[in-house]
Each structure stands twice: as structure tokens, then as C-alpha cells.
Amino acid sequence: MPKEDVKRGPCGDSSNWLGDPDRLSVQRAIGELRAGRPVRLLGQSGESQIVAAAEMLGGERVAAWHATTGRPVGLILPAPRLLHLGFVAKGPSRLELAGLTDDEIDAMLLTVGPTVPVVPLRPASEAEATALELVKRAYLLPAAVVLPADAMNNTSMMEVTAAAVESFHELAARDLSIAARTRVPLADTADAEFVVFRGGDGLHDQLAIVVGQPEPGKPALTRLHSACLTGDLFGSLKCDCGDQLRLAVSEIANEGAGVLLYLDQEGRGIGLLNKMRAYGLQELGHDTVDADAVLGYGPDERRYEVAGAMLALLGFKKIVLMTNNPGKITALESFGVDVVGHRRLIGPVNPHNHNYLTTKAERAGHMLGEIVRQGGRK
Secondary structure, eight states: OOGGGOEEOTTOOTTOTTOOHHHHHHHHHHHHHHTTOOEEEEOTTSOEEEEEEHHHHHHHHHHHHHHHHOSOOEEEEOHHHHHHHTOOOSSOEEEEOTTOOHHHHHHHHHOSSSOOOOOOEEEOOHHHHHHHHHHHHTTSOSOEEEEEGGGOOOTTSOEEEHHHHHTHHHHHHHTOEEEEEEEOOOSSOSOEEEEEEEOTTSSOOEEEEEESOOOTTSOEEEEEEEOOIIIIITOOSSSSHHHHHHHHHHHHHHHTOEEEEEEOOHHHHTOHHHHHHHHHHHHTTOOHHHHHHHHTOOSOOOOOHHHHHHHHHHTOOEEEEEOSOHHHHHHHHHTTOEEEEEEOOOOOOOTTTHHHHHHHHHHHOOSOHHHHHTOOOO
């Protein structure tokens, strides 16, 4: 491999060839959860438990767990999902599943309307809240099934600490490295270089497109673009993502130089599967924010530690950010990026994405005032 293809983050340690053990343990736990197998979560205050992703089990297996172990089985859900189900909660909470039928448990997980049985509810413990975060890291529905740690005597069960889960994004950014870079001429500019980063959360590679020859000492025109398979590749009319992607490359080319970070954070950080679920809920009348809430997600689940590390590895300390989202500016600044200015990036509005864009303006604070003034939202 050429020497220039291996460039590690500021805290990377090439002497530890296996990588950071905490980050690796979370990656392995994610793989287990996605395969439908439980893991053992070791809490920071001595509280430990067995954790599984609820959607990979379903009501039948959850009920079987309770019958087999004779131990209390809890379902940890986030506040947005609980509110939709008719429960009042300020944060992640535990629902007791003992005595419920398979169908009643399934209703807790996937029902669209608040038709679930009344069950005991209490705020989640610190370890239970971390269990929920671990399931979200696996891009599964934010619903965790938990059992006491001694309910299963499986010595081969993967173990992960709560501290590792909570520091996962930070560790992922620290271990980021440039794996490859090569020239790739584009329709909007022949002078483009693709830079692929290895590391991140371990599930995806990240990509930067450097246009021209940006001067490290000057603010670089920059776009943070979250991947959108439907819009970027297939030209979906439900959003403006594909239009923004191509417009950003064109504007950077017109500027003469700059960089676009193509971040694998589909669906504002909830993954492709859950994005499709949210689209289905939008067909039932929910707007984009409420659809995510029904599934249990906040308005925006994206993180930008890795973006900050990518810019640092590329040598860009000051940027002019192309965005309609003020939250991106705040997030990047919190990770040491000097955002010296910003430009809006307005894509075409059509009958299919008008409600979506208006909702982002009214409920997420995006700088899309013209679209709001054109009409109401759904």
C-alpha cells in the first residue's frame, strides 16, 4: 500500500494492531444483536444484564425467555415511542412484559396506534438506557429486551461494557484513517479526488470528495451530505437530497476548490430499513418528524464526530459550510472545526417534497423560509 494511503487520526495508535478493545467490543456486540443473539452488558455501577434487540426476537421468543428463565423480562423503549403508545415518560423507560401474550408484546414493538395493554412502567436505569443505545447503534428499532445477568449461563455470550457503548462515537472518530484516494472525474467537475476513510463505527466506510486544490490555510467551501439511497441514486422526489448533492458539487466546482463529505448516515441516522418504515408511516398521514417518533427516534439521530475527524485528516481547519441546517454548524464547531461562514443550499421544490421541506423548516429550524411561505405542511 502506498505510504500516503495510510494516514491515521490524531489519536490513532498503529502499535495496537487489533484496534481499541472497547470499540471492537461494541462492534462485535452490534453483530450479535443484528444476528438475533443476546449480549451481556456490564454496567458502570455494577449493574449487569442480558440484552437483545426486541425486533430480532418478536413476542414469541420474548415470552419464551420469560417462561424458560422464570425471571422478569423488561422492554426498554425511548420516550417518543412511549408517547405514541399512550404512556407519559420523560426519558427511556422499562415496561414489564410478564403475563403478556405474544401478540401483545408484538404490539409494543410495531403497532402504529396506541392499542397496547396497560403494563407497569418505570424510568430506565442507567444500564437499561445504555442497552437501548446499544440497540440503536445496530441500526435496529430502538427497543431493547433485558433480563437479569444471571438468567442465562451462557459463557460464550459476547460481553460489552456500558462505558464502551457510551464512548463509541468518540472512539470511532479517533481510529479513523485514510485508506485510499484516487482521481475520479465527475459530470460537474473533472478535477475531483475520492478519499475513502476506514474506521468510523466499523459498519461503513466514509467518503470525501475533494474538488480542485483547496489551500489548507484558507476556509474551504464544504458540504456535509448524509447518504440518501433513494434520492442520491434513484432520484426520489420525496426529498431534495439528490438535488442538493449534485448542486453542492457544482457550486464547489464553480468556486474552484472545496470538499464534500459523504457521510453514511441514511435517514438522518436511523438507517435504510427504518427510513422505509418511516416512509410507510408518512403515507398514513404522519409528517417526517412524527414518523420517526412513532418508531422511537428523535428528529435527527446523526452524529458528527467522524466528520470533524475527516476534515482534520484532510487538513481543513476552517470551512464555509453549505447547509440549511443550523444544527450542523453547532455540531461541527463542538468538534473543533472553525465554521467561518455558511451558505444555504436550496434544491428544487416539487409536490412530493413540499410538505417534507416545510416540516423541516417549521419543526427542525432549517433555513427554508421561502418554502414555508408557499403553503402549509402535512
